[in-house]
Amino acid sequence: MAKICxxxxxxxxxxxxxxxxxxxxxxxxxELRVDCLEPNERFLIRxxxxxxxxxxxxxxxxxxxxxxxxxxxxARINLMARGLAYANADRRRNFxxxxxxxxxxxxxxxxxxxxxxxxxxxxxxxxxxxxxDIAAKxxxxxxxxxxxxxxxxxxxxxxxxxxxxxxxxxxxxxxKILVAMxxxxxCSRILAEQFGSFLxxxxxxxxxxxxxxxxxxxxxQKLEQQYRFRSMSSATKIYGIxxxxxxxxxxPYFFNTIFGLEEIxxxxxxxxxxxxxACMELIEALKVEGLSVTVPYKEAVVPFLSNQTMEVRxxxxxxxxxxxxxxxxxxxxxxxxxxxxxxxxxxRPHLKRQRxxxxxxxxSARAVAHELHRMGAKALILNRTLYKxxxxxxxxxxAWGGLDNQGIEKMNKYRDIIIQTTSVGMEGSxxxxxxxxxxxxxxxxxxxxxxxPEMTAFLKRAAEAGCRIQxxxxxxxxxxxxxxxxxxxxxxxxxxxPRFRSSTGGFPQQAATK
Ligand code: ATR
Numbered sequence: 001m002a003k004i005c006x007x008x009x010x011x012x013x014x015x016x017x018x019x020x021x022x023x024x025x026x027x028x029x030x031e032l033r034v035d036c037l038e039p040n041e042r043f044l045i046r047x048x049x050x051x052x053x054x055x056x057x058x059x060x061x062x063x064x065x066x067x068x069x070x071x072x073x074x075a076r077i078n079l080m081a082r083g084l085a086y087a088n089a090d091r092r093r094n095f096x097x098x099x100x101x102x103x104x105x106x107x108x109x110x111x112x113x114x115x116x117x118x119x120x121x122x123x124x125x126x127x128x129x130x131x132x133d134i135a136a137k138x139x140x141x142x143x144x145x146x147x148x149x150x151x152x153x154x155x156x157x158x159x160x161x162x163x164x165x166x167x168x169x170x171x172x173x174x175x176k177i178l179v180a181m182x183x184x185x186x187c188s189r190i191l192a193e194q195f196g197s198f199l200x201x202x203x204x205x206x207x208x209x210x211x212x213x214x215x216x217x218x219x220x221q222k223l224e225q226q227y228r229f230r231s232m233s234s235a236t237k238i239y240g241i242x243x244x245x246x247x248x249x250x251x252p253y254f255f256n257t258i259f260g261l262e263e264i265x266x267x268x269x270x271x272x273x274x275x276x277x278a279c280m281e282l283i284e285a286l287k288v289e290g291l292s293v294t295v296p297y298k299e300a301v302v303p304f305l306s307n308q309t310m311e312v313r314x315x316x317x318x319x320x321x322x323x324x325x326x327x328x329x330x331x332x333x334x335x336x337x338x339x340x341x342x343x344x345x346x347x348r349p350h351l352k353r354q355r356x357x358x359x360x361x362x363x364s365a366r367a368v369a370h371e372l373h374r375m376g377a378k379a380l381i382l383n384r385t386l387y388k389x390x391x392x393x394x395x396x397x398x399a400w401g402g403l404d405n406q407g408i409e410k411m412n413k414y415r416d417i418i419i420q421t422t423s424v425g426m427e428g429s430x431x432x433x434x435x436x437x438x439x440x441x442x443x444x445x446x447x448x449x450x451x452x453p454e455m456t457a458f459l460k461r462a463a464e465a466g467c468r469i470q471x472x473x474x475x476x477x478x479x480x481x482x483x484x485x486x487x488x489x490x491x492x493x494x495x496x497x498p499r500f501r502s503s504t505g506g507f508p509q510q511a512a513t514k
Pocket of ligand 1: 294295296298359360361362363364365383384385388403421422423424430434
């Protein structure tokens, strides 16, 4: 089973021990980053393994490999020797591992290490790209049968992550550590076991002086508790969410919490992706069972489906993929989530005789328009790009227009309910109000599909005019419940829902996913 290794990056050994103790129950081993220690502390490292009480990697990282050691190779080798000196017959008092870069060649040091049971981690770092032939690198780096080879590359795209995964699969049977650093590489850290990696490096995010030692590192406690890293095995079912930039997603917290409470052997992972093609290859290589799809891939994912529900066909957008024998089955749970949420909000059984404005004509608006039509509403679609509003409105015989004076004027005839579906106002996106020119009468029922922030400028203005308002949180939860049923084939455990609703209509604070 892959191990969780906490990177200790404090300036003093005492502080490292303090944080280690705080995280002890969540981790299997630690890496002492000697290069992060103050110079006078570096001479005291020899006693650290005994004080730590769990296996320790001795690492003195150079600046060219992303570390802080500036004093030259002779001084570095000297420090490594100091760490290994006075080896103890009780191996627990020695460093369990010594990280030596592949281009460092000091046979006497390696011999000294091996004599007293310190294993060599032969490491290669590429902080820029994945130009290297990773499989060839993994094979050529090993000098002794007992070596663990480590390749850490900067993943600049989803293709890079796939490249690392494939290289790992080519080298099965070889003890190795594989890390795809950076934003795209998150899955390599959570799914270390599936990548064939001996360990996953993690950080202590709760400590202000313990920031990630490498880009993309996850908090060790989160890795162990939210992702249940230690209980993952080859039988664990993998689910996830893809999108770009995917900076705001509560779905991993939602699904992993329920999987944990319901004792389902499954994990749900963010797969931020710059290419839907690469993402689909990656999730197939990882044997992912189900995928939530968000902005901007809800339409782009449709060609990958081997079969799809009538809703997906009609809407032309898909937010849920389930693996079956034939390939990917496409479902749209936004539709059901939206209509359930809107009917609950308005307290109506249907929308006959209701006149509704939809702002936006993207993937989410497609599901909204489909449901409004199904429930009997008459609607107006307004969008920045005019032809998209026209194309979305046409099959339903809805009215359409732009986000300009003319379009806003039309809203006066479609103002029972107003639904905002664009990304304007969403955290990490364009701020503002997409219909700033519109004056609310105060009688409209207003819904914004955005849930972070809880109150957009658009909703705030509506509320100030006296309108009833609702953000997209309720819809998010409802569509996720439908996804859960699709993914697991089980009924949704309704009694767990209150856990996910805070008094402000969002996730409880501790739920926020970094
Ligand atoms: P989603 O799946 O969330 O609907 P999408 O398919 O990318 O995402 O659609 C985004 C929607 O937000 C579109 O209606 C888009 O308008 P365009 O079709 O003109 O691109 C709208 N949108 C995004 N940024 C916008 C902005 N700055 N002003 C107005 N509308 C914007």
